[in-house]
Amino acid sequence: MTYPAQQGAHRALRMLHDRFGAFLVKGTRARLIAVGHLLSGNFINALIMLVSVAMAARSLGPATYGVMVLVLSYNRVVERIIRFESWQPLIRYAVQEENRGSMRRMQRLYCYGLMIDIGAAALAAVSAVVLALLFGPLFGLKSVHVQLVAIYSIATLFNVAGVPVAAMRLAGQFKMLAYAQVAGNVLRIAFAFYCMVAGAGVIGFMIAWTAAQVLGSVIVFWLGFRALRQTGIPNPLHARLKGLVKDFPGFFGFACSTNLSLTLRVITTEADSLFVGAVAGTSAAAVYYLAKRIAKVAMQVGAQVQAVIYPDVSRMWAKGNVQAFRATTLQVQAALFTVGAAMLAGAWLLGPLLIRMGPGEAYADAYILLLTQMIAVMLALHSAPSRSAMLAMNQSWLVLAISGLGTAVFVAVASYAVPHYGALGGNIAHVVLGVITAVLMDICWLRKSRRQQMAAGVN
Known part of the structure; x- marks a missing residue:
């Protein structure tokens, strides 16, 4: 005899099973394995980079290291304003071309992306030096620092990553992509150690950073072209250029819209260090940048998870599989929330020890900045799957609009908070930006996918 309580428990367990089964959509295991490779590789890279950053910060001291921070931030601002993230449109268009099965069209598509990447990299490298000569003082760069800008511009010239990144992601070579940068970062540690022992100064450390970045870019480029060969796509360099736009x-x-979104993100990820340096001085910029670099270990999680799910959700949306599309995005958001919470707890417990053992007591103020920045990182982690979902839905201009609104609020908050609270004001502005972006993107992608699901008659 079955009692009502037993029947209720049975129904509850069955409901949970159904919900859980819908949540773990097809491909979850492979997706989690890919995420695991990316996370492990990027954690290794992040830790290696933190070691080299700690060497530079300890050796140079806050004031001089702050100068290096300003130069690196300036170069990255110029590069990311001009550079296109061509891997995003490449993946979206390549997914559509997969159904046609034409390797020649795929070759021409990658050629299109490669031409954009090469042109943007060359323009960014030249522009960084020219603008530093003309307007360097506005960014806190003196004439003696222009040579540092010129040195790191060599790394910008070699940063042609759109095509190789898209090729490896579409080929599912996430493990290879994750570990590709390790060699360059290991070299950075070796160079940084030599510079620290030899007292090479800021120029020596800048050369070390440039050499490591160039090596990493060359490795990624070679691996990307190898991935194209393995999937049967001819070398894009041999494609006919005529008629690509048509x-x-x-x-x-699409590339322009994603580039504008990247430009807006640059204001909050790189230009903020320039602003803190201009308002609060190079020492404050050094502490602020250091806190952000430690928090970037967590930020890499969101970036790499987005890299994994973007091709998947693009295929799901293109095929009209809205239910799996929604489940996958929500699944990743839940996983990233757990990761973010764990990293915030780790920063709270281990932050003082990491700072003391790494860059040293001179950077002790970075602890409170780190905790505040980790809250902003948690919000950014939540937004990463939402951004992928909206790009898969061909809502790149809406992503741009949300990014524009968030950036405008960020600038307003930072303009008030940094003069009043110093470097901490920049972290507060990041938290406000994270709240706005996370809420608006969730509203947009959930509403549109729900309407599409109802239109398709899927319950």
């Missing part, structure tokens, strides 16, 4: 209408517009 053959792939909308590609350049």
Whole structure:
């Protein structure tokens, strides 16, 4: 005899099973394995980079290291304003071309992306030096620091990563992509150690950073072209250039919208260090940058998880599989919340020890900045799957609008908070930006996917 309580428990367990089964959509195991490779590789890279950063910070001291921070931030601002994240439109258009099965069209598509990447990298490298000569004082750069800008511009010239990154992600070579940068970062530690022992100064450390970055870019480029060969796509460098724009209408517009979104993110990820340095001084910029570099260990999680799910959700949306599309995005958001919470707890417990053992007591103020920045990182982690979902839905201009609104609020908050609270004001602005972006993106992608699901008659 079955009692009502037993029947209720049975129904509850069955409901949980159904919900859990819908949540773990097809491909979850492979996706988690890919995420695991990316996370392990990026954690190794992040830890290696933190070691080299600690060597530079301890050797140079807050004031001089702050100068290096300003130069690196300036170069990255110029690069990311001009550079296109061509891997995003490449993945979206390549997914559509997969159904046609034409390797020649795929070759031409990658050629299109490669031409954009090469042109943007060359323009960014030249622009960084020219603008530093003309307007360097506005960014806190003196004439003696322009040579540092010129040195690191060599790394910008070699940063042609859009095509190789797209090729490896579409080929599912996430493990290879994750560990590709390790060699360059190991070299950075070796160079940084030599510079610290030899007292090479800021120029020596800048050369070390440039050499490591160039090596990493060359390795990624070679691996990307190897991935193209393995998937049967001919070398894009041998493709016919004529008619690329006509053959792939909308590609350049999509690339422009993602580039504008990247430009807006640059204001909050790189230009903020320039602003803190200009308002609060190079020492404050050094402490602020150091806290952000430690928090970037967590930020890499969101970036790499987005890299894994973007091709998957693009295919799901293109095929009309809205239920799996929603489940996958929500699944990743839940996982990232757990990761973010764990990293915030780790920063709270281990932050003082890491700072003391790494860059030293001179950077003790970075602890409170680190905790505040980790809250902003948790919000950014939540937004990463939402951004992938919206790009898969061809909502790149809406992503741009949300990024624009968030950036405007960020600038307003930072303009008030940094003069009043110093470097901590920049972290507060990051938290406000994270709240706005996370809420608005969730509202947009959930509403649109729900309408699509109802239109398709899926319950």
